[in-house]
Amino acid sequence: MGLKSLIALGLLTIMPLASVAQDLTVHFTGDFFVPSCAVSIDDVDLGTYSVSDFTGVLMRTPAKVVTLKATNCSHVSVASVLFSGVADGTVSGGNNFKVTSVSGNISGVAVYLAKADGTKILPGAPSTALNWDSPVVNPSITILASFIQTTSTVTPGVGRVFVNAQFTYN
Template identity: 30%
Template sequence: MKQMMMLSACFLLVAGNALAADGTIHFTGNITDQTCTVDAGSQDLTVDLGNVAQSALNGAAGMKAAPTRFTLNVSECPDTVTGANVKFDGTSDGVNQNLLALDSGTGIATGVGIEIADRNGTPIPLHTASTDYPLAAGANSLDFIARYVSTGTAVTTGTANGTSQFTINYR
């Protein structure tokens, strides 16, 4: 009897898994050699967000520090490439998945993440492509903004560094 119940439970698990498909995803794209060159200074960039007062972010989730502009420079863009978007990756903040988490370690601030935004200040959720930037043949600058954003009502003091990788997708 015990074996029959276990066999029935296993069958139900397998049958449930077989019915779990709700749709299909088709991934498309191309691998191309028609891209720009990311300038050396943009390949390993440090953006100084400065020393921000705890009181500027304390009190509510979503409070934002002053933005800091940064630029990714590309060159040698072929005339066949007319646009690009940028996707920023890294570890998502535990409270707000759209924000970049602070690097782990001792003495780290809490209650805050890093927001990355496009040149107009529109936030770019982590792991999501930015809006398209137009590109011309030759050299181009892709401008962005970064800032601290509180993720809760209480922010503690400490080191507030974050690390993101980026990928440029060409059009």
């Protein structure tokens, strides 16, 4: 290699090479939503009983199935229900829902609620989260309701129990 070639090669290594640049545009998109459901529950008539049907403290009437229905749910994966109401003040009935007298002077009974598997629902205690596999569109929650005897004597009358079901989902 001659001196001219070496000089040309040296100049090439110290001279900047031409570079190419290209501008790119990136588009980022996203979808933000609020999960939604329409939830309903029907009033339940627990039946009519004679005071002689109640044979002792903690005796329960046959359970009625109560269904909390959710419709038109979108993007819901987990739901839970909190049942709240006035707790019965008796020693035996403290973890049940208080019956309020509408006529007569009903006493000695409360309302007992349980999950479908029989696990008792306490007033104000959140239920275990229910996992819904997406895309469940119309899920439901089944509970069982019955009267429970809370004192040794049941006084007749017509009663009513107010229970709030707070449905939380995400």
